[in-house]
Amino acid sequence: MEIENTTELSGFAKLGITGPLLKATIAAGFAEPKPIQEQAIPAQLEGRDILGVAQTGSGKTAAFSLPILSKIIGLGTKRLPKSARALILAPTRELAVQIEDTIRVLAKGLHVSTALVLGGVSRFSQVKRLQQGVDILVATPGRLTDLVREGDVSLAETRWLVLDEADRMLDMGFINDVRRISKATHRDRQTALFSATMPPEIEQLAQSLLKNPARVEVAKAGTTAAEITQSIVIARTKQKRQILSKMLADEAMKQVLVFARTKHGADRVVRDLERDGFKAAVIHGNKSQNARQKALNDFRESSVRILVATDIAARGIDVPGISHVVNFDLPDEAESYVHRVGRTGRNGATGIAITLCDPTEYSKLRQVERIIRMKLPVLADHLNEPDPVRDPAERAAMAREAAADRDPRRQNARKPGQGKPGGAKKAESGKPFRGAKRRTFGSRKPAARAA
Incomplete structure (x- = not known):
């Protein structure tokens, strides 16, 4: 049977x-x-x-x-x-x-x-x-x-x-x-x-x-996950440091990814956080692969709870349990906002994304709202408050750092691991692929390699 x-x-x-x-x-x-x-x-x-x-x-x-x-x-x-x-x-x-x-x-x-x-x-x-x-x-x-x-x-x-x-x-x-x-x-x-x-x-x-x-x-192109609570904080650029530090004092912000628009901007955010008593790691294209991997591992293992990153360097950050994403600056490309906030609220978990928006960034904000098909609620508005006053010693230190960032010798110097994320060093070579048809690469370099 x-x-x-x-x-x-x-x-x-x-x-x-x-x-x-x-x-x-x-x-x-x-x-x-x-x-x-x-x-x-x-x-x-x-x-x-x-x-x-x-x-x-x-x-x-x-x-x-x-x-x-x-x-x-x-x-x-x-x-x-x-x-x-x-x-x-x-x-x-x-x-x-x-x-x-x-x-x-x-x-x-x-x-x-x-x-x-x-x-x-x-x-x-x-x-x-x-x-x-x-x-x-x-x-x-x-x-x-x-x-x-x-x-x-x-x-x-x-x-x-x-x-x-x-x-x-x-x-x-x-x-x-x-x-x-x-x-x-x-x-x-x-x-x-x-x-x-x-x-x-x-x-x-x-x-x-x-x-x-x-x-x-699984979602309309450009949309963000429903599990992510998104909002904006209106503030002038000079107010953002103080606002970020106050936010990070909240113990509910257990694991925070902060996005800056540029490499130097990311370094500046980390320096300011350290002055304010917060330990933070940073990843961007001027960091060596080993330094980037160490920063990511420290963040994943909760050795540091704050990671500051640029858009390109942050690709591939798959860390479970990121509670908050903070956009210190709005991205140049509206699509990058989707990728940024997608670092929290992963795999069905909930997450919070907060964007600090200067009035000069309103046009970028409108572009973001168009692509995500929603108007972001205003969590707080600080425009009526005065800018914080920095003490003289700190202003002098910041001036020296800004001068060093502008130093052409530093700009032109090759840093360890700096350059193309894919590592292409001979992009102008006309040497062909070796294969059945010996296909050749073009002689032009890609428009952007640095992470």
């Missing part, structure tokens, strides 16, 4: 993840799939290209990693030298590191090899890692451009390509690199493109790279 199996599949098993990978996924703490995973994983397992509109913290790393791992596990461990079966491109070093960490957790015990290719760290060690070939390569476009051009890695057999946070790669001037890298991969590759916002240039990129993609969208 045949007994009918009525057990209904659930969780990731229902999406098509099976066997050792399913066990590893559950062991890694991924019990129930998130909406982006429910939409993206089955389509990718069917071989479809993916166009994903998803906010940071939505679970998209597992959404594109699990289907790739599912396919790669069945290919065995015999890899072609200097090759990568799958390539994941990310705009910044921090995001690339975070993606690889997640993949290694999901693939624990499954004999899947990964490699990181990014600027700011030893090129030799990366080349050595790639010599035997890898299953999954996670890279920033600039450094990968160098290695492909020099013949240190071949993408001719790369069958899976993921572009994560494509809108940020556009902002950083990487799109031409992305196009060239994509052309160097296998013609029958499967491609997934994820972006929090969908400007026309990203729509065009998607049309050129994706074949009949499945569109997965």
Whole structure:
């Protein structure tokens, strides 16, 4: 007599993840799939290209990693030298590191090899890692451009390509690199493109790279998570320091990410916080990769509860439990606001985002409100209050710091690890890709490399 199996599949098993990978996924703490995973994983397992509109913290790393791992596990461990079966491109070093960490957790015990290719760290060690070939390569476009051009890695057999946070790669001037890298991969590759916002240039990129993609969208492009409580504080620039310090005195602000518009601005915020008795770390493009990683680790481990960052350097900050995001300055690009506040309220948790807005920033505020489709409530208005008075010794110290920031010798000096987040050092070289068609890179540098 045949007994009918009525057990209904659930969780990731229902999406098509099976066997050792399913066990590893559950062991890694991924019990129930998130909406982006429910939409993206089955389509990718069917071989479809993916166009994903998803906010940071939505679970998209597992959404594109699990289907790739599912396919790669069945290919065995015999890899072609200097090759990568799958390539994941990310705009910044921090995001690339975070993606690889997640993949290694999901693939624990499954004999899947990964490699990181990014600027700011030893090129030799990366080349050595790639010599035997890898299953999954996670890279920033600039450094990968160098290695492909020099013949240190071949993408001719790369069958899976993921572009994560494509809108940020556009902002950083990487799109031409992305196009060239994509052309160097296998013609029958499967491609997934994820972006929090969908400007026309990203729509065009998607049309050129994706074949009949499945569109997965867990939030309208440019919107912020409903779990994030957002507000603004109206204050003149000279008042912002005092207001920020008063806010941080509140013990409810347990883990705070503060955004500044420029690198020097971020350094200035940290110096002011330290003068006011607060310990803070900072990450921006003038910091070495090791310094950035240490600051991020200290923040993640709660050694410091305040991290000050610029927009580009903050990409890839995936720290659970960030209670508050404070925009000390409004960003130049309204889309960056979405990425900033998305660092809190992740994975269904609640979060608070507060923006300090000077009257000269009202036009930027209006642009932000248009893109997020809501008017931000005013939490407080300090315009009727006088500017705080700094003591003479502090004013003198600040004047010296400002003079040092303006010193052309400091501006032109190469700082440790300073430069391109992807590490491209020979962007003007005409040396071609080595491969079946010897595709060449253009001679023009991307518009913006510095994080």
